[in-house]
Amino acid sequence: MKQAIYLIILIFCSLPHYASASTIQGPNKQHIQQQKNPDVLIQNVYEQAGLKGKLDYDVFKNGxxxxxxxxxxxxxxxxxxxxxxxxxxxxxxxxxxxxxxxxFHTYVTHGVNSGGVVAKHFSNIVNSRQTSLGTFLTDTTYFGGNGYSLRLNGLTKGKNDNARRRYIVVHGAPYATEDFIRRHGYLGRSWGCPALPKHLSKEIIDTIKHGSVIYARA
Known part of the structure; x- marks a missing residue:
């Protein structure tokens, strides 16, 4: 009898063990949840981040x-x-x-040739001075004509993959402020770059630089 029990224990211990989703922590747990029920996970992030009333749920889901x-x-x-x-x-x-x-939740400009108060025209063409849509991956920073700036790599073929050639970068601008809106009735416009309020631009750039995702849509 003892030999039979020992044999059963030996067989059980030799079998592979698989952790359930509830025992997995960190990124792997999120990955499993995403695969099993992505809508539940996305809805949970949307609600916990307090995005309701600020950002449309379908926009967040696509992003x-x-x-x-x-x-x-x-x-x-x-x-x-x-x-x-x-x-x-x-x-x-x-x-x-x-x-x-x-x-962060703040103002951002669109290109001077994309429209007035509302952006209606978008482009991937060099010198179009229009905004590009699609998915970007942030890269390195540098100091240029617009001060501290963040390079972007456009990942959406035909929509923003000319971002580097067009010098589409994130930077701060004095025309991307509430004060500018009060004086002119609209936010200032760039040459296609997503320009931010200067008092926030460095902090935002330092947060999102080096490999985070930007999703721009209209």
């Missing part, structure tokens, strides 16, 4: 899916630029997907 499918990302951060909103509204969102937090 999250772009983030999830982007190769080479190094940070659990997602920036969404919702160009369907007028420039007089805060339409730049930086979301921490690890802790489900909205880190």
């Amino acid at each position: 999250y899916n772009e983030y999830y499918n982007t190769k080479g990302r190094k940070k659990q951060l997602l920036t969404i630029i919702d160009y369907s909103k007028p420039s007089t509204e805060k339409r730049f969102f930086v979301i921490d997907l690890k802790n489900n937090l909205l880190l």
Whole structure:
């Protein structure tokens, strides 16, 4: 009898053990949840980050899916630029997907040839001075004509893959402020770059640089 019990224990211990989703922590747990029920996970992030009333759920869902499918990302951060909103509204969102937090919510410009208060025209063409849509991966920083700036790699073929050739970068601008809106009735416009309020630009750039995802839509 003792030999039979010993044999059963030996067989059980030799079998491979598989952890359930509830016992897995960190990124692997999130990965399993994403595969099993992505809508539940996305809804949970949306609610915990307090995005309701600020960002349309379907816009966030599309942005999250772009983030999830982007190769080479190094940070659990997602920036969404919702160009369907007028420039007089805060339409730049930086979301921490690890802790489900909205880190930044501020103004962002569109290109001078994309439209007035609302961006209606978008381009991937060099010298078009229009905004590009699609998915970007942030890269390195530098100091240029617009001060501290962040290089972007456009990942959406035909829509923004000329970003480096067009010098489309994130930078601060004196015309990307509430004061400018009060004086002119609209936010200032760039040559296609997503320009931010200067008092926030460095902090935002330092947060999202080096491999985070930006999703721009209209």
